[in-house]
Amino acid sequence: MSRISVIFGSTTGNTEAAAQQIAAALGGSAVNVNDATADDFAADLVVLGTSTWGVGDMQDDWAAQLSKLQAADLSGRKVALFGEGDQTGFGDSFVSGMGALAEEAEKKGATLVGQWSAEGYTHTASAAQRGDRFVGLALDEMNEADKTAGRIAAWTAQVKAEAGV
Numbered sequence: 001m002s003r004i005s006v007i008f009g010s011t012t013g014n015t016e017a018a019a020q021q022i023a024a025a026l027g028g029s030a031v032n033v034n035d036a037t038a039d040d041f042a043a044d045l046v047v048l049g050t051s052t053w054g055v056g057d058m059q060d061d062w063a064a065q066l067s068k069l070q071a072a073d074l075s076g077r078k079v080a081l082f083g084e085g086d087q088t089g090f091g092d093s094f095v096s097g098m099g100a101l102a103e104e105a106e107k108k109g110a111t112l113v114g115q116w117s118a119e120g121y122t123h124t125a126s127a128a129q130r131g132d133r134f135v136g137l138a139l140d141e142m143n144e145a146d147k148t149a150g151r152i153a154a155w156t157a158q159v160k161a162e163a164g165v
């Protein structure tokens, strides 16, 4: 059986709640980046979740613990990302922290899975968007909490298929 770790950073609990739901749907475990070990970054499928703070910054615990990701060897390995943000209040930097985390994972050789259509969101710009897709799942508890469960169900099915877990 594949080992799946969902590593998250969360300030007010939204990304943590999403991480728990994603871990349950994937059959993995959720771990706060503050508590994450090298072993968590060595799972068969690594899922990274961050909210966005400041203007487009990754969540503070991620920024403080980034050396854990930088120490991981992700070459040739599949990594999925998700992010929490606010497309109305921060429409120019919606879930941009997820974009910053994606770049760090790619620097370590990761192959990203779970890219997600940006259609239907109302933001104007995001560092997590490439063409018409986000680098991972974009969630918005502030404005679209009612869509979170459905988005997680669809995305986790997509990730399982793409990662072969």
Ligand SMILES: Cc1cc2nc3c(=O)[nH]c(=O)nc-3n(C[C@H](O)[C@H](O)[C@H](O)COP(=O)(O)O)c2cc1C
Binding pocket: 009, 010, 011, 012, 013, 014, 015, 016, 050, 051, 052, 053, 054, 055, 056, 057, 059, 084, 085, 086, 087, 090, 093, 094, 095, 096, 141, 142
């Ligand atoms: C001061 C502040 C700055 C924020 N900056 C952004 C931002 O640049 N982009 C964005 O999409 N969301 C931004 N947000 C929204 C948070 O990412 C959102 O509330 C998220 O759900 C928090 O998740 P967490 O509880 O897991 O940390 C900001 C919120 C606050 C209060």
